[in-house]
Amino acid sequence: MSTFLIRILLALLVIAMTIPQKSEAESEQWCIADEQTPDDELQAALDWACGKGGADCSKMQEPDQPCFLPNTIKDHASFAFNSYYQTYKNRSGSCYFKGAAMITELDPSHGSCRYEYIP
Numbered sequence: 590m591s592t593f594l595i596r597i598l599l600a601l602l603v604i605a606m607t608i609p610q611k612s613e614a615e616s617e618q619w620c621i622a623d624e625q626t627p628d629d630e631l632q633a634a635l636d637w638a639c640g641k642g643g644a645d646c647s648k649m650q651e652p653d654q655p656c657f658l659p660n661t662i663k664d665h666a667s668f669a670f671n672s673y674y675q676t677y678k679n680r681s682g683s684c685y686f687k688g689a690a691m692i693t694e695l696d697p698s699h700g701s702c703r704y705e706y707i708p
């Protein structure tokens with residue numbers, strides 16, 4: 590190997606070693622509704638998640654619950670998708686919902702509505 594190539598490889602190794610690694614908090618992920626998905630598709634996925642999917646939707650189903658507001662299909666679907674994802678992600682559960690959902694690393698919690706994260 591030429592001296593030039595060795596110097597480049599060493600420089601790349603030094604750069605790679607100085608890139609900060611993500612902390613555990615930075616790699617947290619939540620599953621939310623994709624804003625591009627039509628409401629009827631979100632509603633079908635929401636119904637499945639809260640029914641056969643086994644998501645805990647209790648915090649958004651009644652007006653006095655912390656995640657009821659905003660009372661939109663997108664917000665309720667996001668909460669339900671995340672509940673399902675956090676419960677089943679370690680058992681091959683996914684954040685797909687027929688293309689209606691997506692992963693985010695930004696905590697979607699708001700006000701008194703806390704979106705669960707399970708490491």
